[in-house]
Amino acid sequence: MATNNKETKASSNRKKANFSDIARLAGVSESTVNRVLNEIGSVSESSRRRVVNAAKQLDVKRILPDVEHQLIHIDVLISHVSTPIVKRYLEEINRILHFIDKRVRIHRISLPDAEEKVIDALIHSRHKRNAIIVVARDTPLIRSHLNAMIDQGTVVITLMSEFPELTTSLYSGIDNYQAGKTAGWFIQRLSPRPGRVLKLLCNKHFGTHSERSDGFSQQMLTASSFEEVEIITDNSSQACYEIVVNELKKGELVGIYNSGDGSDGILKALKEFDRVSSVTWVGHEMYDCHISCLKEGAMDLIIDQDPDTQIITAIRHALNGCGLGDISPNSGPVEFRLFCPTNHHSRPYLRS
Incomplete structure (x- = not known):
């Protein structure tokens, strides 16, 4: 009986092993034990194995992490953080983090639109990257x-x-060239008469806008009755107002x-000249201001690049490339969406 009592007591002691006991036996800090057992952070493979082995020796009664599978690190490097679409990207990343495998660590890196900052972030990392999703020039x-x-x-x-x-990258954005062609086609079809068409281009050095511009211009060449006028703008409301006036x-x-x-x-500008309903206007993204323009009848078409689907597709590409995806996403661009005054929604562009 005495022997059985001792065994029961020893078993009880093992069950009560805490993070401090595991840390002492593994030769690591309690915070390392916490990161390993709760799978919340980056830990070296050797420390991970020592913690799990120590927990097993102490007969810790919980599901222990699989030491045979290392953590997968995916960086999401985003410049242009002040723009609404980038904020939408970040919102969608935050939303889907709750559904990602615990072995996967997604690190968000927000940067200003500066080449040297992007390069510095590419060179320096506190972990070994398995995949990287990039929004940059x-x-x-x-x-x-x-x-x-x-x-x-x-x-x-x-x-x-x-x-x-x-050399071998994957792309999870839209076909911006085709988006530009689509804009040109709708302006040609919806304009009540031939005439001059103003193309406001905010930055031709950024691939997105350059491709849209090329597609639009190519489409406008198909109808000689329309004259394209290209003007570069700084993307501000005041600059666009002055140009349109x-x-x-x-x-x-x-x-x-x-x-x-x-x-x-x-x-x-359109309101000042009473031209709201007589100029065909096509733009991009379902921003709150664009939804208002659709409701007023000022805008005729919005080409939205579906940022939520872009993020989901990018992460699926990353997981599949790291060997975690069962089904690879489509290799082609994400499909863009078209909204007009009859099919728009009223949801705010940013959720928070």
């Missing part, structure tokens, strides 16, 4: 660093803009295509 230096990462086995996915000269004064303006922001200024 396609510059020779950034491209060179991404190609080096691809050569080292990192899965690279570009978002919003495709980097055509990367100047073009309206010249007369015969039948269409406006805006590839970026500044729509408040466009609307203000």
Whole structure:
């Protein structure tokens, strides 16, 4: 009986082992034990094994992590953090984090739109990256660093803009060239008469807008009765207002295509000249201001690049590239969506 009592007591002691006991036996800190057992952070493979083995020796009564599978680290590197669509990207990432396998760690890296900041983030990392999702400009230096990462086995996915000269990258954005062509087609079809069409281009050096611009111009060449007027703007409402006012004064303006922001200024100019319903206007993204423009009858079409689906597709590409996806996502671009005054919704663009 005495022996049985001792065994019962010893068993009881093992059941009560806490993080401090495990840390002492494994030779690590309690915070490391917490990260390993709760799978909430980056821990080296050796520390992970020591913690799990110590927990087994102490007969800890809980489901222990699988030491045969290392954590998968996916970086999401995003510049242009002040724009609404990038904020929407970040919201969607936060939403789907709750559904990701515990072995997967998604690290969000928000940066200003500066090449040196992006390159610094690409070079320096506190963990070994398995995959990286990138929203940045396609510059020779950034491209060179991404190609080096691809050569080292990192899965690279570009978002919003495709980097055509990367060796083996994946893309989870829309076909911006086709989006631009679509805008041109609708302006040609919806305009009540031939005339001048204003193309407001916010930044031709950013691949997204350059591709949209090329697609739009290609479509406009199919109808000689429309004259395209391209003007570069700084994307501000005031700049767009002044440009549209100047073009309206010249007369015969039948269409406006805006590839970026500044729509408040466009609307203000159209109202001042009482041209809200007589100029065909096509723009991008279901921003709150654009939904209002649709309701007022000022905008005729919004081309939305479906940011939620882009993020989901990018993460699926990353997981599949790391060997965790059962079904690979489609290899082609994400389909964009079209909204007009009869099928728009009223949900706010940003959830918070």
